[in-house]
Amino acid sequence: MQTTNLTALGRDTRVNRFILTLLTIGFAALLAGLGAALWTQQRNTDSERWVAHTLEVQARIGAFASKAERMETARRGRLLSDDPAFNGLFDEALASALADLDMVQSKTADNPEQAANIRRMRQLLSDYVKAERTERSRGRSAQAALRSDFFHDPVVVHIREIRQVADAMADEERTLLRQRESLQGQSLRTFNMVLVAIALLILTVASATILLVRRTLRDLRASRLELSALNTDLERLVDSRTTELQRANAEIQRFAYIVSHDLRSPLVNVMGFTAELEAATDVIARSLHDPAQAGAAVPSPADVLRAVEEDLPEAIGFIRSSTQKMDRLINAILRLSREGRRTLAPETLDLTALVRSIADTMQHRLTETGTTLTIAALPTLTSDRTALEQILSNLMENALKYLQPGRAGEIHISGKAMRGRAIIEVTDNGRGIDPRDHERIFDLFRRSGVQDQPGEGIGLAHVRALAYRLGGVIEVVSELGKGATFRVNLPIEWKGAEANG
DSSP, X not given: OHHHHHHHHXXXXXXXXXXXXXXXXXXHHHHHHHHHHHHHHHHHHHHHHHHHHHHHHHHHHHHHHHHHHHHHHXXXXXXXXXXXXXXXXXXXXXXXXXXXXXXXXXXXXXXXXXXXXXXXXXXXXXHHHHHHHHHHHSOHHHHHHXXXXXXGOXXXXXXXXXXXXXXXXXXXXXXXXXXXXXXXHHHHHHHHHHHHHHHHHHHHHHHHHHHHHHHHHHHHHHHHHHXXXXXXXXXXXXXXXXXHHHHHHHXXXXXXXXXXXXXHHHHXXXXXXXXXXXXXXXXXXXXXXXXXXXXXXXXXXXXXXXXXXXXXXXXXXXXXXXXXXXXXXXXXXXXXXXXXXXXXXXXXXEHHHXXXXXXXXXXXXXXXXXXXXXXXXXXEEEEEXXXXXXXXXXXXXXHHHTOXXXXXXXXXXXXXXXXXXXXXXXXXXXXXXXXXXTTGGGSTTOOOSOOOSOOOSOHHHHHHHHHHHTTOEEEEEEOXXXXXXXXXXXXXXXXXXXXXX
16 A cells, blocks of 8 residues: 555656646746737837828828928919919918928938939029029010910920929838838737637647646545545454454453463362372371370371372372373463464465365264264365365364254255455354354353363364454354354454554
8 A cells, every 4th residue: 555655655746747837938938928919019110100200201291292292283273363472372381381391300300312403403493493583583575475375385394304303202101011011910920829829728738737727636536435445444344353352352361361260270179189189198197196195186097098008099080180280271372372483374265165174084973973064065266275174174173063963964064255355155054043142152171061071162163263363253053953164254264463464
């Protein structure tokens, strides 16, 4: 689990780094797009300003050309009507034309072509005004002669040249206008493209952000669920371990009580018969002493004989029996201790074959007692072979040992796999077990019913200890006279105490 958590942590770190990189790139691109939009907008504004500038120059050139035509109209009106009022109109149009030309010059100072046109225009205008002034200064007879030959007016040449230069200036501005309008259109298209790109970029970043946020939220929810599941599993594991510790503590207390009680009993017997032995030896000792010196009554020969032939052998026999019992109890405890320290090695086991091999070792006794043994199909599991053999052989031997007199013995072994567990049942039709002793029979040195069979009462205690070590439990269902069913519940895949713990 630790490796899985480290892998998940590394994956989450890489995902978070990837998300941060994407967001950084997205917002950097967004800032770049905004900068491009501002630059494009500024460029578009400049284009609009230059277009407006060109239109204004065009308007001033048009106004100048119109004023030049008014000047010519005023001059011809004076020639035709000989009215001096036209001189004022001419001078007024001239002043206005010069103002327009000054404005055009100020706005086209950066255009060499227009600057040359303006210099040419000023020269032509100066020549035109001089010719008009000369014409105006002549007398009425000169003007009358000019009217008689009106179509050969020499001043008209100047106004025609002024018109040509004005047209050239207007053409130059129209060319600039087309260029600037083209640039303006291009700037506008670029601006629109930038806006579309920014919109797409915003949409992409927003979509990616939403997706990543949703994924992060989903991962957070999954993490919360996983954490909740882990907490639940941890609480369940703690409860299980607490139950196991409580059970182990109860086993230790019960074991200590049973051992102390069962060892104390033969010790009491030894102490009691030691006192009797002491009394018998006292009788013998007094019979051997001189009565005059002993100062006490001398036992009769019959008392001495009884002490030698009865009391001493009886006391020695009981002491020997008690010490032998103590020796058997101590040896049983040592055997259980050695079995508890044995290292268990899980391996794949065919339970059916294992039970059949155990049955083969019991075949002689089965035939002797006329007992029928049936073995159903059993599941395959991973466990310790030796421990499982000891469990099953002990249960099968007990079923064969405690048959009901007068009834043909029947023993049935069955099993099934369910939810990762193997349920193994050993059923017999023997004498049965009092329900009040269902828990007691699994205690050390405890037996149930008539004690007419050899044994120390450690078999079922050993079976339960082994079942616990294999990650399982054992229980019994029985009634007196109706046989018994011992049910062993073990994990299908037992990996060993450390892996399963």
